[in-house]
Amino acid sequence: MSDGPATAGPGTGASGHLSARELIGVVLDPGSFSSWDSPVTEPTEGREGYAEELRRAREKSGVDESVLTGEGLIRGRRVAVLVSEFRFLAGSIGSAAARRIVSAIERATREGLPLLAGPASGGTRMQEGTPAFLAMVDITGAVRAHRQAGLPYLVYLRHPTTGGVMASWGSLGHVTVAEPGALLGFLGPRVYEALYSRPFPEGVQTAENLFDKGLIDAVVPPAQLSGIVDQALNVLVAAPGKPPAAPETLDVRPAEDAAWSSILISRNRRRPDLRRLLAFGASDVLPLNGTGQGEKDPGLFLALARFGSRPCVVLGHQRPRRNDDAAMGPASLREARRGMRLAEELGLPLLTVIDTAGAALSQEAEEGGLAGEIARSLHDLIGLASPSVSVLLGQGAGGGALALLPADRTIAAQHAWLSPLPPEGASVIVHRSTNFADRMSNAQGVNVAALHARGIVDHVVDERPDAAEEPRAFCTRLGAAIEYELWSVTTVPVETRRRRRIEKYRVLTD
CATH class of the missing domain: 3.90.226.10 (2-enoyl-CoA Hydratase; Chain A, domain 1)
Known part of the structure; x- marks a missing residue:
């Protein structure tokens, strides 16, 4: 890359x-x-x-x-x-x-x-x-x-x-x-x-x-x-290979770790990110650049890639390498929607990878239409004609995470999480202080165990005991899980996929 x-x-x-x-x-x-x-x-x-x-x-x-x-x-x-x-x-x-x-x-x-x-x-x-x-x-x-x-x-x-x-x-x-x-x-x-x-x-x-x-x-x-x-x-024109054998991760059950423990683990700067996942778990990775309409945002990575024998369009959060790097802005999601259109037009599966501490909070993001771009991303993913798999790789804070979540199947790393706000932000809203972040995260059901119990996460990839300590092995396991799930959703008819996608999230409001 x-x-x-x-x-x-x-x-x-x-x-x-x-x-x-x-x-x-x-x-x-x-x-x-x-x-x-x-x-x-x-x-x-x-x-x-x-x-x-x-x-x-x-x-x-x-x-x-x-x-x-x-x-x-x-x-x-x-x-x-x-x-x-x-x-x-x-x-x-x-x-x-x-x-x-x-x-x-x-x-x-x-x-x-x-x-x-x-x-x-x-x-x-x-x-x-x-x-x-x-x-x-x-x-x-x-x-x-x-x-x-x-x-x-x-x-x-x-x-x-x-x-x-x-x-x-x-x-x-x-x-x-x-x-x-x-x-x-x-x-x-x-x-x-x-x-x-x-x-x-x-x-x-x-x-x-x-x-x-x-x-x-x-x-x-x-x-x-x-x-x-x-x-x-x-x-783009890869001949279909043989379906992969069921990966060992299908038998992995969510760990009992407290949500706050997973959150701290997910913030380790040595934790494998999307770049490492593609380097260790994929092949034929061809990065694409920008929206094609005069915008690019370092917060999102778009590429063509193969996981095993299964080709796909990949789009995901690109974790900042420095603390002062810009967070994901509205152009990121316009770039993501380019990837969605590419997948639909060429009949390729779409893989989304979620790993964000939150979308940009700035005048530029507001005036650039960040909220509207999140809405349009959700709209397009829910109705996507292509098969889709999403991966919760690490942090999953706010609308920036939600914008890439809807998919036919969702894989989660053991210490990934998903929350409306970073726990510190939720603590401020409820308690007017960040001091209750650990309690808020444990109470809100943000960890993989809670997401799996609700049917949002379908497949858990274990960390032994922390992906930061075994980056290559972890990414290899995750890559095998992605290949398997890409195969599994490709065999389902389009309208059946769309109906199941909607039903997956409807159970949360029934």
Whole structure:
């Protein structure tokens, strides 16, 4: 896992940017590419001299249009590809290129193939005017149909990608990564300067800035792209394996520890967190980054991963590493809902991991709509079409914990807990002092034993005697429990899952 963008490395040409054919050669297995392209039909409309411009573009680029399509193998897996050639009229999209793109996307959909797009384009082709501009609608419709078929659409944004391409098929990936240093944006900087008589602010339209703002998932050089695609597809199109044997943790009963004892244990900074769970209990972990809409929050971690043979979308609280790190804010839950949509669209199970001392208490959180985001998260999880498993890993304080709880099955670490407020806060409300936190926690039924008795926790993973003392072994046990539960809920029909999910929480109010 990585907390930041990857750095540039081998695999870039002398200019730092590969042609379409060079990128295909770097990303696909050697000798596996097969073109899907037919000869282009010359446009009947366009400004005077356009035919000559097309002729010169073919000579300069060595290709017949601004995009190449086809299929090949990436680490032995069949994948459709769609790659721009910037040297052909700045990779612009006219009618012939649009037809080629739509035809390739529709073929990938018919043949059930994941699709990797590598745009590098100034946008729609000005020589063809509004008809070329409107072609972006047709391309977007083809991408939408591909995604609705439950097929992965992966995007590698290359230098430069702007205009109508960035505002259509360049921004619709399930997973989107970008070339280091790539210029990426809606309005080209030269156009901005001509219109407003001043340069566009530096550093805004760069791959690295888009990563920082939560708009793309990673920044990787071409040489690393095949590995990223392979990791993603190991989750997104993983062949179902055999159901796992029942884990030993199915026989674990909740411990009799007092709630306050568990709370103190859960606050140990050495206790395994989500990062360690994924490192020791999962494989093919591919972190995703931000909402894709210009927000990211360090309070939540979103990723694709596999537990044993079972792929899933993972979203969970990322425990602060320092006391002054920001608590989970509203952007975290908007990022979580991106994960929920991804799981539903691709038919993947969803795993949520709860480990929070509480959501952010601040002006920014209030004005950012934290309460509404908690409500929308609950709304989406209760009605989720995908199978779901939640894990109580450690602390579970307040609405920030509740927002990730509803699921078909809930696993709890032995010393996890769930409470409307941290016990100190509950003590202040009732006793006007924090001195009664231990009594409040024991009386409120916040520990795993009480949650299991009420039917909220279905599966307990023991700590021997404290996960902080055996992090790898604990995470391995928890990973096996997660794999088992992901399998168990996947076999249940959608409407049955939804009904049982609602009934699970209704018993608390009957």
